[in-house]
Amino acid sequence: MIGDHSLSGPLDDVAANAGHLDHPPRVGFFTDTSVCIGCKACEVACKEWNLVPEDGLNLLGMSFDNTGMLGANSWRHVAFIEQQRPLGNQDTGLAGLPTGQSGTGQTTEVVSSALRRAERGGGELGTSPLPVDPQPVDSQPQNLGMPSFEPPGAATGAEGRTDFRWLMASDVCKHCTHAGCLDVCPTGALFRTEFGTVVVQQDICNGCGYCVSGCPYGVIDRRPHDGRAQKCTLCYDRLGDGLEPACAKACPTDSIQFGPLDELRARAAQRVEQLHERGVTEARLYGHDPNDGVGGTGAFFLLLDEPEVYGLPPDPVVPTRDLPTMWKYAGIAASAFLAAAVAVFVGSTR
């Protein structure tokens, strides 16, 4: 089993590597965030189809994101990012307005400082309330009760914000070529399907929680009160019936595209080129490269900023890549342990 590229690196036929002899082509998602309108239909369609429970009724203050992150009860998550920078040639109409400083720094500070106090360090984001400080630092009104009509130019100056963009992106399980969750699962509950996707068998999982820490993207989680690990199945049941996954079906603007991975990769490359031609030079792909740390992902993305801005790791590596090295060190330590044990008895006399 431990052959070339079985643990990491490019793998042409991931289903065959997992023992599927006669299998359909590997499928996945290409999520083109440049056309995402943040409608969250993917989140709802996913929950409806897969009967995923409600995940907390909490206002998070992360722009329009009240889901927070992927988790056991959120298999799709739409991120919303408000930024002080332009999007390609987009004109936001802010130029010439009597604006002051951007507020995004302050709002981010409110959320992130609350996150530091949140349950599981924010790992429960969206599930449990955000403990926002009731009296933040800047609570002093600056000119409460003053006339609202300021003289012209009062709020303008060098600090006036002009650039702005609002990014939206629907995140999902990456269905990695080398899936950390799958590798560490001790029960075989997580398995590689004939479509090359990664799915948890709910009748097998005993909730050991290892996959939660094995995932370099922070996707899979254990569902409270249920105890089993949960994540996107890429609608395994629908695939079996020749249907596309619920989220892709519901996406009104084709931001989420489903299909054979090879086709999606070709389409994505074209799209990036098209966007570059149109001046959206910041467009780049994420997860499409079979030479990356997880051997490329089954669900990959067109992003308009660095991955970490969307809450994604910039260069994730499947922990399994270092497995032989880890056992080597463990072996040396174990040998030393045994040798020491022998030595202490051999060397000690009464």
Added chain:
Amino acid sequence: MGSNMAEAHPVGFQWVMEAKAKDAPVIHIDPRFTRTSALSDLHVPLRAGTDIALLGGVINYILSNELDFREYVLAYTNATFLISEGYQDAEDLDGLFSGYDQATTEYDPETWHYEGVSADPTLQHPRCVYQILKRHFARYSPEVVEAICGIPKEQFLRVCTAWTSNSGRDRTAALVYSVGWTQHSVGAQYIRAGSIIQLLLGNIGRPGGGIFALRGHASIQGSTDIPTLFNLLPGYLPMPTPAHSSLAAYIESIRGDKQKGFWRNADTYVVSLLKEYWGESATQDNDFCFDYLPRINGDHGTYRTVMDMVDGKVFGYFLLGQNPAVGSAHGRLQRLGMANLDWLVVRDLAMIDSATFWKNAPEIETGEIVPEQCRTEVFFFPAASHVEKEGTFTQTQRMLQWREKAVEPTGDQRSELWFFYHFGRRIRQRLAGSTDERDRPLLDLAWDYATHGDEPSAEDVLRHINGHDLTTGRVVNGYLDLRADGTTSCGCWIYSGVYADGVNQAARRKSRFDQDLYALEWGWAWPLNRRVLYNRASADPDGKPWSNRKALVWWDAQRREWTGHDVPDFPKDKPPSYVPPQGAVGPDALHGDDPFIMQSDGKGWLFAPTGLADGPVPTHYEPHESPVRNLLYGQQGNPTRKIYERPDNPYNPSPPELHGAVFPFVFTTARLTEHHTAGGMSRTLPYLSELQPELFVEVSPELAAQRGLNHLGWAHVITSRAAVEAKVVVTDRLAPLRVQDRIVHQIWMPYHWGPVGLVRGDVVNDLFGVVVDPNVFIQESKVATCDIQPGRRPRGPQLLSYLADYRRRAEITATTGTQLATTEPTAAESGRSTTEDPA
């Protein structure tokens, strides 16, 4: 403009994204940077309620640079027509048009009419429509637009150049609006202004052009076609008034004297409708039961009705799929009205706020409603949802799409059709044998729908709507088959043809991949399956496409008929060169180059000589509640808007009245993708509620700093009607604007929350008062003035005194805001001070 399409109509927005993928520039003009703006090439923030100033600026840009599509304008619009000598423009009368009556606050449109049939094809005559427009909008310069709307000049010019350069022979531009345009005291004129631009640029009746009215719900288009409106009958026939003493008088009032176009056939539409209602009881001798129709004699709109409820003049109320306790302006008035009824029937999917107001309205906290004493008896009928019944939806393209029943409704849930069919049946049973004359209209109703078991057949109802030839018993194939002699019946003439050839045309589902771009075999669009209205205008006067790229329908000289990708919206065999004989009326009077076949002159109206209550051309008026004086005219607001002068409907003062500074900010509301309008279909659902779990108020960082508002902290918004608390969301998506040398801040809130559901919150619509547009009685709920303060609002009786204190500070009385004509400067105005301290 006035539409947040990506958020409110995300499914339709896919087509905008497809256009964008083909390099079409997308411009979003909106007070906020929304999810629509995020995907647009250009976002233009403007002050809420100033769209006509902007559109007028565009019109001025087009006219003063002669960028109109001249051939189109000359041939297809009324630009050349001369207007009556008595006409005086708003430019002449400081914001009023000729014919204004100060006492009734209404116009007599006599002076707006055409001067006979005279026209000036050179467009030089000072009284031709073109010159009138030019003069009317001459002052709407980029500088004025900047000063009124807060849009920097460069930005405005970008809109102008994008719009004009993407219009003409080879290109067309589409204009999309929604309730951001309609819910204003000048709403109808917003749309008129957009129409003028689209006509000047030749964007009407052509592929890729048009004005798209995105509706507020599924099938709201259907509920205006077959209306739930007090002043319309099906197919936009007006509701009769006491003046209509006979059927003939009524029909004459619709079709006018020697009128061109298809309204001339109104007699066939009306008689067929009456035959559908009253079947065999409707005969030539009894005017086809015309006198059974109720008459209207004024404003019987929803807001008037609610006030009559408060005043004890209305005793019963039906609510079907409507949640006025949350969704209508001045929610408090709505709830107080409903609390003063004998009975209230609510049919909805869940126990909505309007069904439970007697026990959990906000007024219980203030002691204004006491559950034990509330006299209203509420009957709740659980409704079947759209997947639990069959029928049609009519969407914004006027397309009817049939949907099947997916699952049986459970328990007591029933379809609307079931409810009304059996309701009518039981009432008629109860009245059977009555000799009272007033019961005749009910007892004589045909009420003859086929049923499956006890469920009425929706297909049979659709067949009745389509209409029958009563001599043969077969369905008619379209409204051209209808007759005025009582031998046809038709429930809604514009829908006639939906059952053509005995086939449910709305149920057609041929894939778009198996047919051409216009997908004529998917569903059915009225009239007669035409997908683009007035598409005769897509060809030049000679019947040839304006360009190959924009070909839609054209005259096939060999076969001597109109043909093309769409069903021609024109008499099929009338050649482009056709000139009607003298004395022809109706459709026969249409020239071969009169594309606007429903208009009495066959032309697109740049100037509306009739039909509008508030002027023949749109004019910039400030909203009813505005922080600034109208820059262009002494006339501040729409002089004909309907105001309701009552102590329970106070208005915030606007210039020239004093003390507007107590409510210094511009307030606007809108929807979120994640919720259904008044929340009745989303606050009960966990999957939607979790996506937007709490009421919030969006403010710019600048306003947050000024008022001491903290992100995710509490704040409350105050008007003279209510104070509403919400969590603060500070965002760069809002920006202050510079308006007439002042900085104006705009505040935005979504309005989906109320006292019931998984997620609850204050009712945002409580903040609005009731003031409506004079044409269509739509409330101004997209703009008002307000104050905002950090922290939560006072509770219980303290809330009432808090609001009273605000009103005292603003010196608000029942007459505040009710002086409509403001062309004479008041004494107060000269003393207005900008440094007034609201605290």
Added chain:
Amino acid sequence: MGNSRGNPPLAETRDPAGDQRRRARGRRGDDGSREQAMVPRAEFRSYYGRPVLKPPVWEWKVPAYLFTGGLSAGSAVLAAGADLTRRPALRRAGRISSLLTLLISGYLLIADLGRPERFHHMLRVAKPTSPMSVGTWILSMYAPGVGIAALSELLPSKARRTTPGRLLDRLARPAAVASAVVAPAVASYTAVLLSQTAAPAWHEAHPHLPFIFTGSAAASAGGLAMVLTPVDEAGPARMFAWYGGVSELVAAKLMEQQLGLASEAYTTGRAHRLRTWSQRLTAVGLIGAALAGRRSRAMAGASGLALLAGSALQRFGVFEAGVASTKDPKYVVVPQRQRLEG
């Protein structure tokens, strides 16, 4: 607050969505008081400061098992050695304590599952890529010998005279030796278990954790034996403890120096406090064992307890560091970003 104008560093910030830390530094700089206490933070961007990774769902039971498992393994080794070198007290203590700690371990492992009633699903497969699966089979090989050996110690003398009793007695030694051979794997596989995760502090520490864990196991087992065994039989235990404690301390120190940013997870916060106490207690235990372990049973016992506590705290400290490294996105973003740009 002194500064109501806003924060100059923010205005320069290219992207606000992640630089709240830099902003915090800028603000505190104005009041001057806390500025010095702030560790200079790496600049990076994130999604509202949200963790990139999921913090482990494991709670105290897992680090407790790391301790009890290691203790069991160490005790089993000591017991086998004692048996072979005829130290009956050390043997008896080792055998019984290795079983008791193994039973506790079993409880902890099963109780930590989301679905404890499905614990046996671990035995469905043998999966080399899953250290937990490997560990399951290691424990399966280890447990029977420990059980047999301990049972033979606990057998009442009456039962010892029966045939099964005699058989058990005879089986005890080979069983114990077999367990002792597997014990080093028990003591070390948990290091791989933690390292083969995405938690940066665990994963980056994979060259060090095996030595810390085996060291900790040896120190704790030696310590426990010092508590339970008369000083004259406890010589090997003291030496084993010395070996363990020293290798644990050395490996831990190297780890703190060699992990780059991930070291910060070990040297700050709760992990740091736990590990500081661990190192102090281990050092005290070692010194006590060296100075007085041979002379005073009481001193030996106290030293043994210090070693036990030190070992346990080390496990909790290491565990805590890994958890902390998942909660703060910098541990993920900064090294990965450096890797991409380097």
